[in-house]
Amino acid sequence: MRNKYSIFSLIKNAFSYHENWQKAWGDPEPKKEYDAIIIGGGGHGLATAYYLAKKHDMKNIAVVEKGWIGGGNTGRNTTIIRSNYLWDASAGLYDHALKIWENLSQELNYNVMFSQRGVMNLAHNLQDVRDLKRRTHANRLNGIDAVYLSTEEVKKFCPIINTSPDIRYPVLGGTLQRRAGTARHDAVAWGYARGADAMGVDIIQNCEVKGIKRNGDSVEGIETTKGFIKTKKIGVVAAGHSSVIANMAGLKLPLESKPLQALVSEPVKPIIDTVVMSNAVHAYVSQSDKGELVIGAGTDDYISYTQKGSHQIVEGTLNAILELYPIFSRMRMLRQWGGIVDICPDASPILSKTSIKGLYFNCGWGTGGFKATPGSGDLFAHTIANDEPHKLNAAFNLNRFVSGDLVDEHGAAAVAH
Amino acid sequence: MFLINCPYCGERDQQEFKAGGEAHIERPKQPTELSDDEWAEYLFMRKNIKGVQFERWNHAHGCRKWFNMVRDTSNDEIKAIYKMGEKPPSQ
Numbered sequence: 440m441r442n443k444y445s446i447f448s449l450i451k452n453a454f455s456y457h458e459n460w461q462k463a464w465g466d467p468e469p470k471k472e473y474d475a476i477i478i479g480g481g482g483h484g485l486a487t488a489y490y491l492a493k494k495h496d497m498k499n500i501a502v503v504e505k506g507w508i509g510g511g512n513t514g515r516n517t518t519i520i521r522s523n524y525l526w527d528a529s530a531g532l533y534d535h536a537l538k539i540w541e542n543l544s545q546e547l548n549y550n551v552m553f554s555q556r557g558v559m560n561l562a563h564n565l566q567d568v569r570d571l572k573r574r575t576h577a578n579r580l581n582g583i584d585a586v587y588l589s590t591e592e593v594k595k596f597c598p599i600i601n602t603s604p605d606i607r608y609p610v611l612g613g614t615l616q617r618r619a620g621t622a623r624h625d626a627v628a629w630g631y632a633r634g635a636d637a638m639g640v641d642i643i644q645n646c647e648v649k650g651i652k653r654n655g656d657s658v659e660g661i662e663t664t665k666g667f668i669k670t671k672k673i674g675v676v677a678a679g680h681s682s683v684i685a686n687m688a689g690l691k692l693p694l695e696s697k698p699l700q701a702l703v704s705e706p707v708k709p710i711i712d713t714v715v716m717s718n719a720v721h722a723y724v725s726q727s728d729k730g731e732l733v734i735g736a737g738t739d740d741y742i743s744y745t746q747k748g749s750h751q752i753v754e755g756t757l758n759a760i761l762e763l764y765p766i767f768s769r770m771r772m773l774r775q776w777g778g779i780v781d782i783c784p785d786a787s788p789i790l791s792k793t794s795i796k797g798l799y800f801n802c803g804w805g806t807g808g809f810k811a812t813p814g815s816g817d818l819f820a821h822t823i824a825n826d827e828p829h830k831l832n833a834a835f836n837l838n839r840f841v842s843g844d845l846v847d848e849h850g851a852a853a854v855a856h
Numbered sequence: 857m858f859l860i861n862c863p864y865c866g867e868r869d870q871q872e873f874k875a876g877g878e879a880h881i882e883r884p885k886q887p888t889e890l891s892d893d894e895w896a897e898y899l900f901m902r903k904n905i906k907g908v909q910f911e912r913w914n915h916a917h918g919c920r921k922w923f924n925m926v927r928d929t930s931n932d933e934i935k936a937i938y939k940m941g942e943k944p945p946s947q
Contacts, residue, residue, distance in 0.1 A: 749870070
């Protein structure tokens with residue numbers, strides 16, 4: 440049984456110098472067999488396990504993670520949450536997630552620090568203006584809050600932006616989704632891990648998957664560094680390494696894995712109280728609760744699993760940031776890192792069954808998966824439990840690459856990589 | 857970021873090059889007879905290997921010629937570079 444976090448538990452534990460807090464999740468050895476195994480202990484994988492246990496009454500399940508939970512892209516992203524996507528299928532998927540975010544801290548009894556500070560997308564040329572207006576209309580038809588802002592309104596909402604007409608890419612307007620914002624990335628993984636563990640899910644860290652055992656067209660289990668584990672259902676939520684797992688099962692996926700970089704500055708006092716994204720010049724920035732500017736850079740265009748990324752990508756992003764925010768010109772960057780993102784040809788994710796019975800993939804989130812974490816876990820759990828997709832993720836099946844019914848969000852969303 | 861030894865221009869910064877993805881994917885000889893599954897395989901499905909991978913590169917800001925490369929994607933180490941039409945080196 441998990442103790443509930445509250446003001447009273449905080450006071451009670453203060454008396455023992457916070458040395459006796461209950462462990463938030465256990466460290467079990469793998470059992471011989473599970474009803475389902477999730478490969479990948481990031482936010483999406485842990486959320487999947489949580490909803491399998493909570494909504495589908497599957498308690499005998501495990502999450503196996505190569506490193507430590509939340510140590511992959513969950514701990515490497517820029518924590519932006521929004522749902523202002525152009526196409527109906529994407530709007531449904533991402534707004535489903537946003538609605539869960541709005542109540543997630545209460546549901547998990549874990550503060551994920553979800554902050555609806557708004558996300559603003561800037562337009563820098565006439566085509567941007569047309570695209571963003573079109574997207575605003577599409578969002579509103581789908582019940583997603585969106586407003587179009589003039590240059591003056593952009594300036595009013597975020598006064599530090601340089602809206603002068605004589606910069607290289609002047610700000611011609613923008614959109615604003617007020618329900619959008621940020622959350623604390625680690626807390627999301629930890630909150631779901633704690634919630635799943637409390638319902639009996641085994642979270643097995645430092646356990647790398649080495650092979651997938653098949654019997655004809657169905658799965659029998661996984662080979663890991665901690666031995667063979669039997670199961671009839673495997674949900675793969677391995678982000679950049681999805682293709683590696685797929686190759687173990689003899690499958691190919693329509694994915695390419697590339698390094699995507701982000702960086703943070705030295706911490707400063709509050710200066711930007713929203714998230715501003717610019718597709719055309721590829722710059723987006725927000726400020727963390729610690730005061731660091733959180734800046735997202737771009738992807739390298741070659742396949743790599745190095746978690747590094749090239750210097751010129753960072754340089755290009757900072758050039759754009761400085762033109763838009765001259766006030767940042769003397770700030771120093773503190774840390775830079777890369778994460779390996781799995782990109783689909785249509786820049787939309789895959790939440791799908793495969794040609795192998797009992798093998799499911801949740802991948803292809805590319806450069807923007809964090810925002811979808813709760814929705815992705817919920818819908819993927821539904822897909823695994825029922826062996827059928829939910830209506831919200833039906834369009835994100837693997838077969839769309841055969842039928843041609845793609846969900847083309849390239850450039851239609853916010854920042855094209 | 858690394859250096860690439862273009863078979864036509866010599867060693868240059870990777871920034872000058874454009875990656876062209878997996879190499880040796882042959883265009884179907886009789887496109888009209890392909891099933892949808894076969895088209896999907898040709899157009900979209902990729903090995904996306906972590907480790908030694910055969911891929912195409914283009915010297916976009918140089919001679920603009922295409923060539924092939926064998927590269928370890930787990931550490932970006934280039935194993936071999938060979939021209940289009942040449943036989944890939946055996947690993």
